[in-house]
Structure formats: structure tokens, C-alpha cells
Amino acid sequence: MFITTGFRRALLSALATPILLSACTVGPEYVRPPATPVMPTAYKELNGWKTAQPRDASLMGTWWELFNDPQLTALEEQVVISNQNVLAAEARYRQARALIQATRAGYFPTVTVGASAINSRQSANLGSRTTSQSATTTETLPIDFSWEADLWGRIRRSVEASTASAQASAADLAAARLSAQAGLAQAYFQLRTLDSQKRFLETTVSYYQKSLQLTRNRYTSGVVARSDVLQAETQLKSAQAQAIDVGVQRAQQEHAIALLIGKPAAELTIPFSPLDAVPPPIPVGLPSALLERRPDIAAAERQMAAANAQIGATEAAWYPTVTLSASGGLQATGLSHWLTWPSRFWSVGPAVSETVYDGGLRRAQDEQARAAYEASVATYRQTVLTGFQEVEDNLAALRILEEEAGVQDETVAAARQTVAITDNQYRAGTVSYLNVLVAQTTEVANELTAIGIRGRRMIASVLLIQALGGGWNAGSLTAGGEQDRK
Structure with missing residues (x-):
């Protein structure tokens, strides 16, 4: 009133x-620079390799469902709500959103x-003595x-930078979530590979026990020498030791999975189940789509936009x-x-x-902002190139491992036939037990190699999905940014 x-x-x-x-x-308007001098039109490692066609044209956010493994799905669903690295990234994103509002307060x-x-x-010695x-x-x-x-847009540029940084933080959150999910899938398939190895080694131990008993009987009958029994015992104990050693690796993989879902290792037990899956068909898409599908590329691009806006904020310091x-x-x-x-x-x-002299402070801050922008451009382009490399690496891995698996399966089949023939020859007394020992050792090595290749193929498929962005899309950042500006 x-x-x-x-x-x-x-x-x-x-x-x-x-x-x-x-x-x-004031300041330059943001225009996204080209990601690479030449954008490839297709992936090199797809040439000459016909993969199975996926049912969907693009990856979905719940990409692990491609593997059709209920146990894996149940574990993956716990990552978002329990993984501590993901929760930390989510808190940093909320912090970045709060910073937008703090910067906008300058408008008011x-x-x-x-x-x-x-x-x-009042002092008696001041003023009139009559006072x-x-x-x-x-x-x-x-x-x-x-x-x-905000005559020169300093606050507007600061808000623009804060918004871009928040969008980069949202992409970082998506990248942290994808990394944890992919890491869990890799550990899970490695665990299943170890289960397959353990099942094979247990079967091998059972077979070697029968072979040892046969050799002992032949030794008792005076057909073979004591050395044959000792060789059979050595082979059996070696297979038993291998089976036990697999248990150590399996326990470590189980503990790693517990960490990824945010639980103490003592609270997680995953039932034994050998690996029987094959890599699913994965929608690869075009290289140009990778810029929108990888959260780390989107985060680098948004950081570049934030650095560009900071140039305008520093330029505003030159004006009254x-x-x-x-x-x-x-x-x-x-x-x-x-x-x-x-x-x-x-x-x-x-x-x-108006600041008339500051000892070169504003000029230094302007140069600093421009150098930071140039660094962010180089970081963005390097991130894009790394993304292309990772896709090509895992496409090559899947293609080559598929060929290797076919050859290795033929090797295993040949090794099994060799064992069967050599065993019959030993029973007939035409070859020594050393021949049997060599054939069986070769078979075990090739069987374990074949199991390892199957596991590597599953892990390569997970890494390819991760390299493709795991079904994430940069459009979610645009929607979030528009919502933030309201």
C-alpha cells in the first residue's frame, strides 16, 4: 500500500x-559439426556375410529378451533398481536438472x-549543541x-549450457545402465560356458573311471604293464582337477553378477545350467543411425553443445x-x-x-571457452570413430567365430572317431595305451575349445548389441529437453 x-x-x-x-x-549459434570426414554407407564386416534376419527392424530397450533366457531376464530387470553405479548416474542426472532451474533463476x-x-x-561532539x-x-x-x-544473453546462454549438460547427463545415465546390463549378460554367458565345461569334464571323468577300471582288469590279467594303469590314473586325476578348477571360475562369475545387481555375493545362487543357446539375429542398421543410437555419442554431442553455449556466456562479459x-x-x-x-x-x-580493465581476464576466459569447445568437438568425433570400431570388431568376431565353430565342430567329430578307433585297437592289443592317452587328450582339448567358442560367440553378440546402443535412442533426450524448457 x-x-x-x-x-x-x-x-x-x-x-x-x-x-x-x-x-x-551474443555468441555463436550451435550447429553440430560433421562426425567424421566421410560417413560410411555400410559396415565393412557385413560384406559377404549373410546373417539370419531379425524379427524386428531395430533393437528394443529390453534387448536381452532376444536370448530367450528367463534367468537372464530376471537378473537384468534388477540392474536398473539395484546397481549402485546406475543409481549414482541417476543422482548426477537429477543434480544436472536442478542446475538448470538454478541457472534459470537469473531470469527473475x-x-x-x-x-x-x-x-x-548521536555523539555530543557532532552537530548543534542544542540537539x-x-x-x-x-x-x-x-x-x-x-x-x-539479460541484454546480451549471458543468462540465456548459461541456461542453454545447463540444459545441454543435463541432456548429456541423461545420456551418461543410459550409458551406465547399458554398460551394467551388458556386463551382466557377459558374466552370465561366461558362467553358462563354465557350466558346459563342467558338465563335459564330469562326463569325461566318468568315462576315464571306466577306462581306468578296464586297464586295471587287463593289468590283473597280465595283458598290459603297470605303466598303463599309472597313465590311466594320471589322466583321471588331471580331468578331476580341471573339473574342480572350473568351480573356482564359476564362483567368481556368480559373485560378479551379484555385484552388478547390487546384492552381496552370499545372497545370490544361480542354478547350474549348461550353455545351449546360439547368438540371436541382431538388427544392425546403418552406420549413420549409430549417432542416434549410442548414448555415449549423444552425451559427447550434448557436451559439445554446452561448450558452444559457454562461449556466448563468456562473450557477454565484454558488454555493459x-x-x-x-x-x-x-x-x-x-x-x-x-x-x-x-x-x-x-x-x-x-x-x-562496464569493466574497463581486468588484466586480460575476459580475454583469457573467452579463449578458454573456445578451446574447451574445440576439445569437445575432437572428443565427439573420437567417440563416433570408437563406436564404428566397436561395431566392426564385434561383427568381425561373430562372422569369424561362426566359421571357426563350424571347423571346430568337425575337429571334435574327428577327435571322437579317433578315440573310438584307438580304444578298440587298444582292446584288441594292436596299439599301446599311449595311443589311447594321446587321442583322449586331444578330444578333451578340442571339446573344451568348442565350448569356449560357443561362449565367445554369445559374448560377442552381447558386445555387438552394446556397441549398437542397446535399443536406446537420442530422441528421448530431445523430448526431455523440451520438457525441461517448459
């Missing part, structure tokens, strides 16, 4: 000029309200208003700063007159300031 018509006119007059000029924004004025009661007494030297109390109820006009300040309230020397109309006071007026 204490704001007069004159105060309102002065306030509106002071606001008019900054508002009319506030459309000016700062208004403070306070009350004070000051008791004072009363008694103590007085002054009660004040002020309202202060301050607003910096216009600040509108106003204050008003009630003031009196007695409570009886404090809250009355004659006790009102007010003042209003703009202030213009």
Missing part, C-alpha cells in the same frame, strides 16, 4: 529499456524483505528489489551490465507511527556498469 504512483511510473520506465533490448544474444528479480529496530544515540542527545529507536520494514537485465534496483517500505522513530502512511519511503533506479 505504500507504493505510490510515482514509484510505479519510475519502476516501469526503468524496466522498459532492458526488456526492449533483451532480444540480443531478487526480492528481499526484512525488519529492523535500531537504537542509537537532543537522548537515544532514539528507528523501526524499519524494507522491501528490496534487484534485477539484472544493467541492473535495476528498487527499495521501499516503512520507517519511523516510534512504534505508534511505524505502520502509518506518512512513514513510507522508496527509491528506484537503474545502474549501468
Whole structure:
């Protein structure tokens, strides 16, 4: 009620000029630079390799369902809610969103309200000797208003940078989630590979036990020498030791999975189940789509946009700063007159300031911002090139491992036939036990190699899905950014 018509006119007059000029924004407008000098039209490692066609044209967010493994699906669903690295990334994203609002606060004025009661007494050596030297109390109820006009877009550029940084943080969150999910799938298939090895070694131990008993019987009958029995015992113990050693590796993989789903190792037990799956058909798409499908590439691009906006924020420091300040309230020397109309006071007026010398500070900050932008461009391009490399690596791995698996299966079949023939020859007494030992050792080595290749193929398929972005899409960042700006 204490704001007069004159105060309102002065306030509106002071606001008019900054508002009319506030459309000016300094600094370069952001334009995404080319990711690479030449964008490939297709992946090199797909040439000459016909893969099975996937049912869907693109990856889905729940990409692990491609493997049709209920146990894997149940574990993957726990990553988002329990993995501590993912939760930390989610907290950093919320922090970045809060920073947007903190930066936007610069658009609005700062208004403070306070009350004070000051008791004072003037010195007797000052002023007129007739002035009363008694103590007085002054009660004040002020309202202060301050607003910096964003004439050159410093605040707008800062908000732009904060928004881009928040979008980069959202992409970092997606990358952390994908990394944890892919890491879990790799550990899971490695565990299943170890289960297959253990099953084979247990079967081998059973076979070697029968072979040892046969050799002992032949030794008792005087057909073979004691050395044949010792060789059979050595072979059996070696296979038993291998089977036990697999248990150590399996326990470690199980513990790694527990860590990825945010549980103590003691609380997770995964049932034994050998690996029988084959890599599913994976929609690869075009190289150009990789820029939108990988969260790490999107994060690097958004960091580049934030660095570009910071250039404008630093350039605004070269221009004058216009600040509108106003204050008003009630003031009196007695409570009886404090809250009355004659006790009102007010003042209003703009202030213009310009830094004329700062020892090169603004120039250094501008150069720093431009160098940071150039570094972010190089980081973005390197991230894109790394993405292409990872896709090509895993396409090559799947193609070559598929060929290797076919050859290895033929090797295993030949090794099994060799064992069968050599065993019959040994029973007939035409070859020594050393021949049997060599044939069986060769078979075991090739069987384990074949199992290892199957596991490597499954892991390569997971790595390919991760390299392709795991069904994520940068469009979610655009939607989030538009929502943030509302």
C-alpha cells in the first residue's frame, strides 16, 4: 500500500529499456559439426556375410529378451533398481536438472524483505549543541528489489549450457545402465560356458573311471604293464582337477553378477545350467543411425553443445551490465507511527556498469571457452570413430567365430572317431595305451575349445548389441529437453 504512483511510473520506465533490448544474444549459434570426414554407407564386416534376419527392424530397450533366457531376464530387470553405479548416474542426472532451474533463476528479480529496530544515540561532539542527545529507536520494514537485465544473453546462454549438460547427463545415465546390463549378460554367458565345461569334464571323468577300471582288469590279467594303469590314473586325476578348477571360475562369475545387481555375493545362487543357446539375429542398421543410437555419442554431442553455449556466456562479459534496483517500505522513530502512511519511503533506479580493465581476464576466459569447445568437438568425433570400431570388431568376431565353430565342430567329430578307433585297437592289443592317452587328450582339448567358442560367440553378440546402443535412442533426450524448457 505504500507504493505510490510515482514509484510505479519510475519502476516501469526503468524496466522498459532492458526488456526492449533483451532480444540480443551474443555468441555463436550451435550447429553440430560433421562426425567424421566421410560417413560410411555400410559396415565393412557385413560384406559377404549373410546373417539370419531379425524379427524386428531395430533393437528394443529390453534387448536381452532376444536370448530367450528367463534367468537372464530376471537378473537384468534388477540392474536398473539395484546397481549402485546406475543409481549414482541417476543422482548426477537429477543434480544436472536442478542446475538448470538454478541457472534459470537469473531470469527473475531478487526480492528481499526484512525488519529492523535500531537504537542509537548521536555523539555530543557532532552537530548543534542544542540537539537532543537522548537515544532514539528507528523501526524499519524494507522491501528490496534487484534485477539484472539479460541484454546480451549471458543468462540465456548459461541456461542453454545447463540444459545441454543435463541432456548429456541423461545420456551418461543410459550409458551406465547399458554398460551394467551388458556386463551382466557377459558374466552370465561366461558362467553358462563354465557350466558346459563342467558338465563335459564330469562326463569325461566318468568315462576315464571306466577306462581306468578296464586297464586295471587287463593289468590283473597280465595283458598290459603297470605303466598303463599309472597313465590311466594320471589322466583321471588331471580331468578331476580341471573339473574342480572350473568351480573356482564359476564362483567368481556368480559373485560378479551379484555385484552388478547390487546384492552381496552370499545372497545370490544361480542354478547350474549348461550353455545351449546360439547368438540371436541382431538388427544392425546403418552406420549413420549409430549417432542416434549410442548414448555415449549423444552425451559427447550434448557436451559439445554446452561448450558452444559457454562461449556466448563468456562473450557477454565484454558488454555493459544493467541492473535495476528498487527499495521501499516503512520507517519511523516510534512504534505508534511505524505502520502509518506518512512513514513510507522508496527509491528506484537503474545502474549501468562496464569493466574497463581486468588484466586480460575476459580475454583469457573467452579463449578458454573456445578451446574447451574445440576439445569437445575432437572428443565427439573420437567417440563416433570408437563406436564404428566397436561395431566392426564385434561383427568381425561373430562372422569369424561362426566359421571357426563350424571347423571346430568337425575337429571334435574327428577327435571322437579317433578315440573310438584307438580304444578298440587298444582292446584288441594292436596299439599301446599311449595311443589311447594321446587321442583322449586331444578330444578333451578340442571339446573344451568348442565350448569356449560357443561362449565367445554369445559374448560377442552381447558386445555387438552394446556397441549398437542397446535399443536406446537420442530422441528421448530431445523430448526431455523440451520438457525441461517448459
